[in-house]
Amino acid sequence: MTENRIIYRWKYSRFRMIFSGLLITVCGLSFGQSTSKxxxxxxxxxxxxxxxxxxxxxxxxxxxxxxxxxxxxxxxxxxxxxxxxxxxxxxxxxxxxxxxxxxxxxxxxxxxxxxxxxxxxxxxxxxxxxxxxxxxxxxxxxxxxxxxxxxxxxxxxxxxxxxxxxxxxxxxxxxxxxxxxxxxxxxxxxxxxxxxxxxxxxxxxxxxxxxxxxxxxxxxxxxxxxxxxxxxxxxxEKPLGESRMPIALIPYINILADKNYGLDESDTQFKTGGDAKISIGNGMNLDLTLNPDFSNVEVDDIFTNLTRFEVRLPEKRQFFIDNSDLFENFGNTFNEAKPFFSRRIGLARNAEGNLIQNDIIGGVRLSGKLNKDWRLGVLNIQTAKDEANEIASNNNMMLALQRKVGARSNIGVFWVNRQVMGDEGYITPEDNFNRVIGADYNLASEDNNWNGKFYLHKSFQPGDNTGNFSSQATVTYNPRKWRITEDLVYIDQDFTADLGFVPRTDVLKWGNGIQHIFYPENGIINTHAPRLLTIVYWRPSLDYKKTDHRYTGSWEFAFRDQATAEFSFTNNYIFLTAPFDPSRTSGAIPLPGDQGYTFNQASIEYTSNNTSVFTYGANATIGQFFNGNITALGAQFGFRVQPKAQFSLRLDYNGIRLPDPYADANIFFATFRSDITFSKSLFWNTLVQYSNRQENLGINSRLQWRFAPLSDLFLVYNDNYFTETFAPRFRSINLKLTYWLNI
CATH class of the missing domain: 2.60.40.1190 (Immunoglobulin-like)
Structure with a gap:
């Protein structure tokens, strides 16, 4: 028996002991609620x-x-x-x-x-x-x-x-x-x-x-x-009657014109569709969508990702928002394995493996409360076939059922299913479907001092039904002066969630955090809190070899004027199982795999009082990075003209220096926002983003007129430029009308 296997058995035994002990301890922490006023x-x-x-x-x-x-x-x-x-x-x-x-x-x-x-x-x-x-x-x-x-x-x-x-x-x-x-x-x-x-x-x-x-x-x-x-x-004074929400119809009309200058292609589209909201009983809502259009949704912020893994971005599409916690909150507390992530719907990979937009034909969502103790969620979305890009039509479904336990805790079960519709020749048998089932226990004590999650999920793919587990046991104890967290995670290497967010598999993780909060009686500091955080990852398929650790010591400060500051020092270890280029430079020589890298970094961050007319913030990280060094600097500024306008500018720079023959990198991006409100019904928002890594300058400008309650006219302009030649890359303009009608 290898030394790693012996160590693993000891760790796994502790995992089971801690998991069982925490579950037994916390299941009794929910009592009847009290109200003080x-x-x-x-x-x-x-x-x-x-x-x-x-x-x-x-x-x-x-x-x-x-x-x-x-x-x-x-x-x-x-x-x-x-x-x-x-x-x-x-x-x-x-x-x-x-x-x-x-x-x-x-x-x-x-x-x-x-x-x-x-x-x-x-x-x-x-x-x-x-x-x-x-x-x-x-x-x-x-x-x-x-x-x-x-x-x-x-x-x-x-x-x-x-x-x-x-x-x-x-x-x-x-x-x-x-x-x-x-x-x-x-x-x-x-x-x-x-x-x-x-x-x-x-x-x-x-x-x-x-x-x-x-x-x-x-x-x-x-x-x-x-x-x-x-x-x-x-x-x-008198008991309320039935909850009687009216039926709401929300049709839209959208005229869109765009031009791709790189391909020299232009297109003009006229789209119609809409949503409907129907009340079912006293606690349930039925939402329908047909040919939905999300062209008025604000674009995502650009960011620099220096890790090896995908970053989870927030959902901004209105249809997926109502009761979204009932669908989205299953799985890992720290976003390491979510069985359902609604942003997967409406995106697909083409024949070259690139992620592109995939039209949604329509969908239905039934969600809400069956009664005080039970919640139900059913979501079914059909996406369109795209033969030119070898994308099949898919049915995307999730069923969730949640039962309240004690005062504020709950137990939930779910089933997620992605199923190819039709028999397309370009679809391989292993891509026909993906299914995930599971159960979660969410702990919340009466006084909210105890919070936690315990879950076990399993995925199914064609010809692959053995193993495929994802699990977590995490508890946080948060009395007045302490915040203590224990986190244990296991994700099998074959666990797959096509409609979920799983940035890494083949993981056994153990995380520990402890923070003490001080409350000074006098001075400019309102609270300050030192914290120690340790996170370690092992790879089960590599005989439980340690592949990552992050040991962080930090000190957080909250000032009486609502400004905040934080200082931290982190010791990192990353074992690369495969070659990796952290600079992400085209054609660069990657760092060799099958090798471990240990490096230290120090960070500082400050944000001024956001209630001031002029606001500012800054952050800096310096230190080692794999076998080289990194300097990361950021600054943000904001200015308000009360009550009708606010402007902000954010600048970020990451300088990576690696020894020869590996590539250096200077990564810079800037974001400018302006929000102008001419009145309570007329708004103009503009977002300008520049990234030297993407060699792109993007402009998104939206004029919104709320001409009736929840009814809007949008004029949205998008413009993107190649920054090397400052030539246009892609441009679009669309006019969208939505109207909310209660019947």
Whole structure:
């Protein structure tokens, strides 16, 4: 028996012991939830004029949710400035009235566009856990300028998605020392159990003018302000009836003209299609899409990837957003093995192996809550056949079922299936289908101090049904002064998820992290926290040879003015099993494989207070890189013209120096953004990106007119240039009209 095998058996025994011990320990950590504050919503028959004045007499009879607690900079004191929230409701609407005092002077506001950022805008946000499960919730936010944002909270508050849209209204009035907001949310825009008389509820406030964040119910500062563990209770005088969302039809028309200058090809297209949203019962939504078009979705940011592995990018397409956590959150906590990743749908590899766009014919998604304890998700998308590029039509399906356990934990099972449709001659038998099944246990204790995930997944391919497992056991303990994480991962070398995100297989990983948080009583530093992190990877197929490690010591600082800083030192080890060129220079000699490389790096990062009109940040990494050296520098600058315009510039440089005969590299990219809001309904966003590695200058400019609630006219211009000759590469312009119709 080899030494590596002996070491592995010892490690695997510890893996099983720790996995079993953690599972037994944490399964009992979820108890019944408690609520520390209550407010009663008064049933009314009077009309509320939504004008941001709250001058109707009925408002004065409503109960007041006051006595807010500060969250930042300290969670040990009451809020400095008074915030009062009143709630009324009729048979059709939920009304919220807000009175908020402030320091004299200018408000902090960066935009008039919907779905603003909380850290750069004074605002009040409302969390509604309508099923009282402590896991998912709706949120609604309003600035003193009456700008709206809404979205979905999932994973107990850890995930925050503001791309979800529904119809609701709010108006605000501003004064030198306070502001007033009136909100009207139709019950038809929400899902809730029939006959319910209580929701879990919490308003919170970003008072960025004074660098403070407040909450009606106290939230410990080591948690997120969006945490659903700490909530109050909203009590309705009369139980609510059925949740009756209207059917929504969202057709679109798109005219697109483009030219590929490299191939000297032009094209003009006229596309139509649309979506439909249908309410099923009190908690389920049926979403349909036909010939979807995502031309108005913002392009991805460019970035430098110096690793050997793929990077996961966020989903921005609206159809895949609603209840996305029900589909996307299965699998590895740290994005090392996700069985489903919606961005895979609509992309395919052509005969040359290049990734290209693959049209979506249509799809259906049924998702939501069956009741308080059960959630169901069914997604089915059909992609088109592309004979010219030897791409077959595929049916892409996922079924997910989730059961609440205890106060805030849950167990979920799923089935993912990609199936070739038809009998195309260019499709090999092993590509006919890919299937993944699995089960996840997601831990979230009542006080949110314990979080974790335990899962086991298995994939199936034609003629390959043995092994193919992916698994993880991870737990984080996060009391007030500590954050301790233990992470164990195993991914078989044959585990395959065609619709998932699996950057590396053949992995046994062990990660450990410990961080201590200090809370100074005085000075400019609000908290500071040293951290030690160790991550080690072994390759089972190589007799459990260690192939990677990363040992990091860091110190994080959060300042009272909301600026942040971090210092870190990392010792890296990478065993290359195959030749690899970290400079990614065409024609360069790669570093030899079957060899290990140890190198050290030091990093520093600083970000200024984002609430200031002028913001800035910088980061630097210096040290060794494989058998050479690296210097990585970055800077970002932002400027706001309140409340209608904001501009930002980001610069990044990576200088790689390797000894002869290996290649050096100077990698530079720059990103410029401008966001101009002419009004609450007319917006102009421009993104300019330059990359010397891609030899490309790209421009994406979008003019959006919201002419009716959730109905838009987009004019989108894309332009790309070769940077060596500054000649045009690709250019397009499209005009897209969408209209939201409730029936």
């Amino acid at each position: 209550q407010i009663t919503a008064k049933l009314i028959t009077d009309n509320i004029v939504l004008d941001g004045l709250m001058d109707e007499t009925i408002w004065q009879t409503a109960e007041v949710a006051g006595n807010f607690q500060q969250f930042f900079p300290s969670d040990q004191v009451e809020a400095q400035y008074t915030t009062e929230v009143r709630v009324l409701y009729s048979e059709t609407h939920l009304y919220v009235g807000i009175y908020a005092e402030k320091a004299p002077g200018d408000y902090v506001v960066s935009t008039l566009k919907r779905d603003f950022g909380a850290l750069t805008n004074d605002n009040i946000s409302l969390l509604f856990d309508t099923f009282s499960d402590g896991t998912t919730a709706y949120f609604f936010g309003v600035t003193p300028y009456g700008v709206l944002r809404e979205g979905l909270v999932s994973e107990g508050g850890a995930a925050f998605n503001n791309t979800w849209d529904i119809k609701w209204q709010a108006e605000a009035s501003r004064y030198d020392d306070h502001f007033v907001i009136e909100v009207a949310i139709p019950f038809t825009s929400l899902k809730f159990p029939e006959g319910t008389s209580t929701w879990r509820f919490r308003p919170c406030r970003w008072n960025n003018q004074s660098n403070q964040q407040d909450s009606w119910v106290k939230v410990p500062q080591q948690q997120l302000l969006s945490s659903l563990a700490d909530m109050g209770e909203l009590i309705f």
